Amino acid sequence: MLQTILKSDLVQLLLKSRYVKVVGTALVLLALTLALQGYLLYANMDKEMAMSEPASVAVNVGEMFFEHADGSVPAGFIQARVGDTIEFVNVGNLRHSVTIEDLDYDEVVNPGETTTLLITKIVENIRVNCRFHNGHEAVMTTTEGEYSIKDNDTRHSGMASQTEPYEGDLPIRSYKDAIKQLDFQLVDGVKEFNLTAEHIVWEYAEGFQLESWAFNGQLPGPEIRVVEGDQVRIIFENNLPVATTVHWHGVDVPNEADGVPGVTQDAVQPGETFIYEFTAEPVGTRYYHSHGSHHGDEQQQIDMGLSGPFVIEPANYQPPDREYTVVLTERPEAGIYPINGRVYPNPEIFKVSEGETVRIRMIHAGSAEIHPMHMHGHQFSVVAIDGNPVPPGTAQLRNTQPMMPGEIYDIEFTANNPGTWVFHCHHLGHAAGGMIAEIRYE
Numbered sequence: 001m002l003q004t005i006l007k008s009d010l011v012q013l014l015l016k017s018r019y020v021k022v023v024g025t026a027l028v029l030l031a032l033t034l035a036l037q038g039y040l041l042y043a044n045m046d047k048e049m050a051m052s053e054p055a056s057v058a059v060n061v062g063e064m065f066f067e068h069a070d071g072s073v074p075a076g077f078i079q080a081r082v083g084d085t086i087e088f089v090n091v092g093n094l095r096h097s098v099t100i101e102d103l104d105y106d107e108v109v110n111p112g113e114t115t116t117l118l119i120t121k122i123v124e125n126i127r128v129n130c131r132f133h134n135g136h137e138a139v140m141t142t143t144e145g146e147y148s149i150k151d152n153d154t155r156h157s158g159m160a161s162q163t164e165p166y167e168g169d170l171p172i173r174s175y176k177d178a179i180k181q182l183d184f185q186l187v188d189g190v191k192e193f194n195l196t197a198e199h200i201v202w203e204y205a206e207g208f209q210l211e212s213w214a215f216n217g218q219l220p221g222p223e224i225r226v227v228e229g230d231q232v233r234i235i236f237e238n239n240l241p242v243a244t245t246v247h248w249h250g251v252d253v254p255n256e257a258d259g260v261p262g263v264t265q266d267a268v269q270p271g272e273t274f275i276y277e278f279t280a281e282p283v284g285t286r287y288y289h290s291h292g293s294h295h296g297d298e299q300q301q302i303d304m305g306l307s308g309p310f311v312i313e314p315a316n317y318q319p320p321d322r323e324y325t326v327v328l329t330e331r332p333e334a335g336i337y338p339i340n341g342r343v344y345p346n347p348e349i350f351k352v353s354e355g356e357t358v359r360i361r362m363i364h365a366g367s368a369e370i371h372p373m374h375m376h377g378h379q380f381s382v383v384a385i386d387g388n389p390v391p392p393g394t395a396q397l398r399n400t401q402p403m404m405p406g407e408i409y410d411i412e413f414t415a416n417n418p419g420t421w422v423f424h425c426h427h428l429g430h431a432a433g434g435m436i437a438e439i440r441y442e
């Protein structure tokens with residue numbers, strides 16, 4: 001730097017100058033430059049010292065996630081430096097553990113409690129699990145100095161990597177174990193259904209298992225199908241580790257059967273039974289879902305799997321040639337967006353034959369996202385919205401139908417274009433997260 005200044009034309013000119021005053025000015029400028037350089041060097045050192053000072057990093061543990069409390073690092077990724085302490089805070093309702101095999105660390109953390117880990121060495125991409133619940137884990141990386149956040153955000157990167165094989169005591173189930181419709185018994189003219197909420201591990205695709213809460217052990221819950229005007233009795237048993245309720249979405253039930261904890265009933269505690277009784281009305285595609293145990297945990301319970309279709313047929317129902325039900329759900333913590341409890345490359349397959357009229361009852365049972373459902377190769381008519389028929393002659397002909405959480409659309413199309421066609425969410429992050437079904441001609 002000094003040499004550069006001395007060599008510069010301006011300095012050479014000044015040095016040649018006979019005016020000492022000018023030379024003096026140049027020297028003052030030079031001194032100022034050196035002082036500024038020194039200051040910058042000092043400031044940098046100060047910054048580096050501040051950055052390597054040990055910090056306490058808060059990581060929230062809940063159902064089913066590990067995430068930095070301040071949101072500075074993507075969910076599912078834990079970043080810290082040597083010397084830092086990580087405070088794992090259980091912000092959920094269930095008991096969790098912080099289990100890090102590579103660090104020989106295994107601590108149980110009850111709801112509201114914290115366990116602290118001191119980082120003593122650099123580790124790269126090691127797994128942090130909870131040994132009680134398959135389905136949430138994080139990748140931890142520590143560094144010596146400065147943070148370097150890697151993008152490992154399973155929440156937004158579409159289909160997450162395969163889960164560890166589940167080794168606990170919960171039953172592992174998949175679409176292969178699911179039944180289509182729930183049977184009833186006729187008791188004094190009342191159609192009586194037994195519905196249970198169960199704690200299971202659900203296999204959305206091969207090698208992709210997540211701990212779930214499920215009606216009758218399946219995702220989505222089995223379809224309950226009744227006829228307009230039926231007297232319906234649902235004997236609901238809660239076998240979950242948490243309290244819950246069941247809400248009959250779009251059904252005009254009497255108030256006491258509406259399933260809202262703290263408003264129309266007390267939450268059904270683990271091991272308890274609650275009876276919902278109502279008349280099936282109005283006609284149309286409806287669904288049932290958890291309304292949580294208290295205000296605030298509905299989203300968690302719904303995302304973990306507590307929903308299923310409820311269809312009220314008109315008397316003398318004339319079904320189309322083919323009829324299918326689509327239940328859209330969301331597991332944002334794992335980056336997957338299932339259709340009927342399945343994610344691509346394990347898609348729900350709708351078989352059709354050329355010339356058939358096909359009806360699909362689409363239920364958005366997820367909790368948060370918009371799903372524009374797009375069908376390839378066909379145009380469809382929207383024949384019912386939220387279960388209620390669209391007046392004849394006014395049905396829209398579409399190939400994409402956006403759906404908001406809680407919305408229901410019945411669509412119909414003619415199978416007039418043989419092939420294998422995808423039917424998928426056009427929010428492409430959701431498609432990447434598995435929200436793709438197939439229409440296959442037989």
Ligand SMILES: [Cu+2]
Pocket residue numbers: 337369370371372425426427430431435
């Ligand atoms: Cu979507």
